[in-house]
Every structure is written in C-alpha cells, then in structure tokens.
Amino acid sequence: MTIVALALSAAALLMLLVLAARRLVLARRERGHAESERRVRPLALAIVEGSGGEPPALSARDQAVLAEVLGRYSRELTGEADRRIADYFHESAALTSAGGELGSRRMWRRAAAAYTLGDMRCAEAAPELLRALDDDKPEVRGAVARSLGRLGVSEAALPLIEALASRRISNEVGGEALIELGSDVVPELRHMAGRPAWQIRATAITLLGLVGTSGDSPVGVEALRDSSADVRRAAAAALGRIGSSDAETALRATLDDPVDVVRAAAAESLGLIGSRAAASELLELARTDEFRPAHAAAEALARIDPGSLAAAAAEPGAGPHLHEAADLRKL
Amino acid sequence: MNEPEAARDLPLVLAADDDEDILELLVFRLERSGYSVLQARDGEEALELAREAKPDLAVIDVTMPKLDGFELTRRLRAEEVTRRMPIILLTARTQDADLERGFDTGADDYLRKPFSPQELSARVHAILGRR
C-alpha cells in the first residue's frame, strides 16, 4: 500500500514538472512569436497595400507568422487588398500545405485547413473546397462553407443551398456564406423555393429576402399561401425588404393567418413597406391579438401612421402594445 | 498640444477602432495617402483626442468599448469644437439599423466592414477635398 501511495505522489510530482516545463516552453514560444510578428507586420502591410517590392527572404517561422498575419488582415479587407493577398499566397508553400491538410485523417486538421484556405483568398482552392463540402464532420463542412463564401465561389451556390437545406451546415454559417456570394445565388434560390421539403423552402425564401430584389417579390407572395407555417413566416418577413406593391395586398390578407408568428411577421413587413391602407387592420391586431402579433402591429402602426397611433393609444381599452408604441414614438 | 489649424501642413485624421489589426490597416492607408494620423483604441480616448487636437476628419468604428461609435458621434456633434468635424463610421456589414442610427446621430458617411482601403482613402479625400 505504501508503494501505491508513493506511486501516486510520484505521479503528482511528475505532472507538476511537466506542467512547469510546458509553461516555460510555451512562454518562450509566445515571445518568439511576438517578435516574429513585430518583424513581419510592416511586410504584411506593404503586401496588402501593394507598396514595397519583392519581399526579403524570411525564416520558416517568420513566413508562417506572416501567413497568419495576412490571414487575419484578409478577414477585415475586401477589394484590391484581397487580390494582393491572393497573389502572395498563389503557389506558395502555405497554400499547398493547407490543400494537403484538407485530406488529413484528423477532423480538426481538415477543418483548420479549410478555414485557412478562405483567408488565403486563392480561387484555385475552390475545387478542393467544393469537394470537402461533403465531409462527414459538421465542423469541417462549416469551415468549408465559410471559406467558399469568403472566396466568392459562385459555383458553390447550389451545393451550399443544398447543404443548408439538408441541415448539413448551420443557417448562420451557410446563410452568411450565401450572402457573401450575393446576387449570384438568386436564380438558385428561386428554384429552391419550389422544393418539397419545407426547410428548404423556408431557408431559400429567407435568403431571397436578404439578397434578392423586388423582382423576386412574386416568389414571396406565392409562398404566403404555403402549407407550412415556417415557410409562410419566412415569406412574410422577406417581403418586408423585397416586397413590391403586389405584396401589400397579400400581406394584408396574411394578417388573418391562423399562426401567431406568421401574423406578426406580416405586420412587421407592412410597417417596413409603409402600407397606409393596412392601418385599420393593424390597429385591430394591436388591440386584440396575442402578444407577438399585437406587438408587431403596434410597432408597424408607429411607422405608418403615428397620428392615429397616438389617438388610439389615448382611448380606453387600447391595450399595452399601443401604449408602448405610442410612448416610444414620442421620444 | 493644440496646433493652430492653419499651421498644419498635413490634414489630421483621427482613426478609432478597438481591433489592433484594423487600426493598423487604417493608419497605414491614411498615412500613405498623405494624412497625419491620430490613433484611438476606444471611444473615450477618441473623444479626448478629438477635443485636444481638433482633427480634420474622424474614422470611427461603430463597435468600440467604453463609448461606441454612435455615442461618440453624438457627443462630438454636441460640442462646439467638434460639431462640424466630418465623421465616417465603420460598420459591420449587415446592420441596416446601424446605418439609420448612424445618420441620425450625425455621421457624414459610412464604410462597411470588410472594407477596401482604396475606398476609404477615396471617401476621405472626397470629404476633405470639398473643404
């Protein structure tokens, strides 16, 4: 038993020593990294701005740190700067190595590589990334989607939408990537709006609301009659941004939808469109409906017709939502 | 250290952002474009610098600690010395509501992030060229 006790104490001491040693090693490495960064930062800035000529020969570590700094800068920049960063990484060792890591057996290596490829801004990484969108780990797919968006790969539109719709990537990351691809994805989205699965239709319509134009309004109006409440809600919300005059009538009809969140979305969108014709219906909703639609209706009324809002709020039985909206309006 | 404005040979721009990388990129670009640059890492520092040095223009990030871009704009507009100083806000891409607010509080222009350094200097030049 004493042996066990001694063994445990020895183990504890050993762990402590390992910890202390590691801490010291790490601290030294961090200092070295910081110094490297100080050296390469002016170079990175010069590359981004296109000033300065051929970069001087750098040690392997300095090169790695430079790649890192450029990666960080690339996240904040767009335009010419992107192109210059891509030029720097084009045919570089860093690019090849990241591409190679995409095939690694370890999930986190693949994910980290996918992420870095986006920062390097090189369009030639696109085909490999597209293939990697089928990875079986969600973290890798997420990193791939993000990089495809950052690289502006328009061929990625359809695969991204598919992945999004089948829940293989999250709405947040996938949606963001599609937004970065911009109006390129609109034709695909319109097509998606007619698919059998409600998740696909809902996502497509939400995205149309973000990257589409008033020309896409009819798609939204059509979706207001969808059998799925989620799709109707997405459509009602989207029309707030892309809705044209035909949308107004349809949205007013949606104020009678059986589901509260759909009514709320319709009310909000009518407010954004500025539909004066809907004022009396919105007033009714604000007075009598459930919390969410009543709240949205009162807010919408504040945008459309503040005069009648104030008047209605002063009446007895106006209800809390009209009061809140009127008070806010006065500020 | 209050320099009389007439004696400055280079226009003075105030750059305020809490992100070190962005601040560096801003400063580099502005200096290369021929401006003298003051740096601030948060809203309070920016306000102090603006009062003391009276820059010709300010580029301000919307999301800063202590005093965010909107509040800062409001304060600058409320004070006599900085009331007419042109302000460009740097804002994250998808916040439409931010833009409304920005213009409400008195900013002159905005630039979305991720931003193009070219565009930044073009906008600064456009505003300062007019004055």
Add this chain to the structure above:
Amino acid sequence: MSVVHAILRGVSWVALVYFAVLSLAYLTFTLVAWRRLGAHRRARKYLPLDEMYASPFTPPISVLLPAFNEETEIVSSVDSLLDLRYPRHEVIVINDGSTDGTLERLRAAFDLAPVRKALRTRIATAPVRASYISRTHPNLWVLDKENGGKSDALNVGMNAATHAHVCVIDADAVLEQDSLLRIIKPFVDDPELVAAAGGIVRIANGCVIDSGLLVKFGLPQSSLARFQVIEYFRAFLIGRIAFDSLNGVLIISGAFGVFKRAIVEAVGGYARDTVGEDIDLVVRLHRYLRTRGDDYRIRFVPDPVCWTEAPEDLATLSHQRRRWQRGLGETLWRHRSQIANPRAGAVGLVALPYFLLFEFLGSILQLVGIPVVLVSWLLGALSVQFFLVFLAVSVLLSVLLSIAAIMLEEYSVQRYKRASDIALLALYGVLENLGYRQMTAFFGCRGVVDLMRRRHEWGEMRRRGLERPEEAPSAREQARA
C-alpha cells in the same frame, strides 16, 4: 472500548468507500473532460465567431440583469453588457426594489425615458412599478418593480424579453467580449435540440477589470480566493464538462446562462420559494423536455465565459456555501421522484444521485472523514495499512486530481500565463486538504442543518397568496403518460 472502536471503524470504512468512489468518479470525469477540452482547443482554429457575428441568422438575445442594491457597479455592468460583441441583443435591467441609488445611477447614466412596456402575463410576478427605455441606447430597458427576490425579478425579465433566447446574468458577473457568441454556439449548431446552455464560471479576484472589461488575468492575492480558484477548476472544468457528455447538466450557473424563453415559460419560470432557483429550473427543464418526448440537449460550453468575484472573507464564504447547500437540498427534495428513476435518463440515474451522495450528503463525510480516521488509527481501532490507503484515496488522489485540473486548464484554456501561478495553484491544491475542504464541508453541513430547520436567510419576502407557477407534471402523471 470495543463498541467505540466498532463505531469508529464503521465510520472509517464508510469514509474510505466514499472517498474511493468519489476519487474514481473524478478520475473518470477528468479523462472525459480531457478529450472534450482537447477537441475544444483545436476547434478554436476554425471557430466561425466572425461569421456568427456578421450573420443575420444568429439568433438575437435578450440579456436579463436582475439588480438589487448595486449602485456602485451597476453602470459599468450595464455598459459592459451593451458593449458585448454580438449582432443583435437587448439588455433588460430589472431593478428589484433597490433601496439605494441603483435606479438613479441608471437614470443619470443612460438618459432613461418612461415607456409603458408591454409585458407577457404567463408567469405570475410581483407588480412592475415603471418601465424605462434609454434614449442613448435604444436596446436598453430598465424595469422597476417592488422587491420580490431574484427569481421574481428574472420572471419579470422573461415576461419582458423580446427575443426567443434569453441570457440570465448576475450583476457582479464580468463577461468576456465574445461570451455571448460562444455561449450561443450550441444553439446555432443544433437549433432544434438545444434548450439551454451554461459556461464556465471563473474567479475574477486578481484579474484587472477596467470599465467592466477584463484586461488582465491573474491569481488572487487572498488565500481564501486561491483555494476557491482550484476548487472551481475541479468542480467546473472537470465535473460540468463530464456531465455535459452525458446530457446530465444540472447546474447552469445563475451567474450566466442562456435559455430558450418559450421553454422556461412553459415550466412556469423560476421558482420563488427556493434559494436554489437555478438548479431547480434546470431540473424542471429536464423533466419537462423528457416528458415531451423529443430529443433535447442542455449544454455546457467549456469556454470561460463568465468571471465572478469570490468571497474573500469567511463570513461571506460561509453564507454562500450554506445557501448553495440549502438550494441543492431543496431541489433534491422537490424532485426526489427523479432520483434513481430510469425514466429520468442520465439526470435521474447519474447526475441527481451523484449530487445527492457526493455533494449533499458528502459534506458530512468530508467534514468528519479525515479526523475520524486519524483518531481511529491513533486509538488503535485501525491498522496502519488502512490509514495509508485512506490517505492515498482521500488526500493524495485529490491532490493528483487538482493538478490534473490545472493541467487541463493549461492545455486548453490558458488564462494564467505565469509558471509561478501554476506552481502556486498546485501548492494550494495540496494545502486545500489541510483545512479548506473541511471548512467548506462544515459550511455545507450547516446548510443542511438550515434546511432541516427551514430557516430562510436569503432575505426576500415570501409572497403568499400569489398564484403559484405551474408545476411540471408529477411523477404519477408522468407514469400515466
């Protein structure tokens, strides 16, 4: 003599078994946590926080801040909450009938204007006296109500929240800039499954805080606080992460947690008649979601997202531990039907029994264990062998586990940068067993005694006669379902 010996031996053996099982349990937790933390650390290289910040799909959050007599800190707390890096969030401060200048400070600092905010009525609460919005920060609301306790204040916040996700936070908690982004991540990854999430709470003493923002990390100066740091490592870093893997997360700290508002509403909000309202809520959430039948998760994020001030004097520490133990006991009692109940899943089969045996009843054994064994050995009731084995499983293993916890922190999160800090922590990990653990166990025992005596020290009024929040279905109803 032999009767005394027999009793001493009996207790000693119980203590031995207790410590052995506890240590083995923690060993398992450590191994599980090791894997998770390793994965988490590597994930930082590809964590899409920037994208989440920019994305319009990232769910908006309503941050609820209940405040009672916080006039010194309230403005900087609110400032730092407003400054958090998040695409869309609102901050709702609920002034729980403060008798000091809390409301006045807020009014002055944020230019409050009265607005009659519409409130939901599903959860019954004490009346709200007035509601205000900030003219300078339109996403800041302040609700002023009569004093009713933290639970009641939070329920008002739930009724007032605009968004589908609510974040509950303590007035003295300090968050990191990215905390909201990190804690919403589980909801982003599995929007249908995740109902609630908590994160690691760390000790802020010794850190430099400037205007509500953490500027520098460091170890506290006070011994008491240092003991708590190592304790938090073991309990949080290791224990919670391990339970997360089993979907048996029982504690989402009241200091910082995110919930789906509709589900909290469905279980009736926070209970006002317990001091363990945070654990009680989570247990009720588990019950409700299990009964509903759909798959669900209550997650724990291994990021240090929240820092709180730890008590540096014995009186406050004692008060805190007594209250924790009482709260735990109250919750265990209310939900006793779930303990060892196979229908309650990992919560019933692992988490609740663990907390009952090792956290609740365990405080008694922690207190008397080492002294009893020591006395027994000295009196000759036990062999040297036994004594050594006991020491090995109680003290040595615990030291080993503390060091393992430090190691995990070092490998994964790395907030403490100095080698001397690590060594110091290790030292405290050893010293812990020579009095600190027994002392906290003593406070815990007092908490158990308080519970038995039903003393109510927390200081809020009990609202009799108000409609009780809807209870989760009873065991019998569940059995019928």
